[in-house]
Amino acid sequence: MRNRNSPAPPDPALAPRIRAALDAGAELLAATGSICTAGIAALAAEWTACLAAGGKILLLGNGGSQADAQHLAGELVNRFRRDRRALPALALGTSSPVLTSVANDGEFAAVFAREVEAFGRPPDLVVGMSTSGQSPNVVRALETARRLGLRTEAFTGAEGGPVGAAADTVLAVPSRDTPLIQQAHLAVGHILCDLVEERLFPASGAHAP
Numbered sequence: 001m002r003n004r005n006s007p008a009p010p011d012p013a014l015a016p017r018i019r020a021a022l023d024a025g026a027e028l029l030a031a032t033g034s035i036c037t038a039g040i041a042a043l044a045a046e047w048t049a050c051l052a053a054g055g056k057i058l059l060l061g062n063g064g065s066q067a068d069a070q071h072l073a074g075e076l077v078n079r080f081r082r083d084r085r086a087l088p089a090l091a092l093g094t095s096s097p098v099l100t101s102v103a104n105d106g107e108f109a110a111v112f113a114r115e116v117e118a119f120g121r122p123p124d125l126v127v128g129m130s131t132s133g134q135s136p137n138v139v140r141a142l143e144t145a146r147r148l149g150l151r152t153e154a155f156t157g158a159e160g161g162p163v164g165a166a167a168d169t170v171l172a173v174p175s176r177d178t179p180l181i182q183q184a185h186l187a188v189g190h191i192l193c194d195l196v197e198e199r200l201f202p203a204s205g206a207h208a209p
Contacts, residue, residue: 044195050125056088061129072189080193082204112141131181133161142166
């Protein structure tokens with residue numbers, strides 16, 4: 001990496017911290033691969049079955065998990081590696097008027113549940129993302145989805161928590177470190193997008209994203 005306009009040379013004391021952070025991420029991804037491979041394959045089968053049956057994938061979360069939900073919805077609607085038709089995926093919680101009206105008139109714990117009730121129909125799949133596994137609004141959304149007859153998945157950290165308990169299928173990344181869990185969730189999400197495209201569009205050539 002070169003930076004011609006850098007005002008000062010990089011501080012060599014930062015190198016160990018940078019390497020340690022990157023190593024920690026790599027170690028968690030390796031551990032996730034060792035522990036969760038069968039679970040990730042099951043998630044891929046559920047995503048593929050939902051979309052093949054004409055359903056859509058509703059993704060939701062708070063903060064960084066909300067950003068991951070939007071990111072993955074974008075990969076499905078547009079493309080990941082293959083040129084193919086758009087796939088129906090929606091990140092909930094992105095409408096400011098809906099979010100603020102539900103929170104103002106009722107409670108913040110209901111913000112995702114109201115959208116699940118509005119948009120979710122079988123055979124849709126609802127994916128709740130929570131690094132802590134404690135998010136009340138994610139729990140409420142998953143409970144609402146199950147009441148409506150929708151399949152549910154939870155992406156959590158090692159604890160799983162109430163979010164994991166509220167879902168049919170759980171991906172519990174083996175970590176309690178929020179930033180590292182988010183890295184693993186996004187990596188798994190990319191794997192799922194890749195596998196879905198491969199299964200639904202085998203005749204489409206894969207290209208660099």
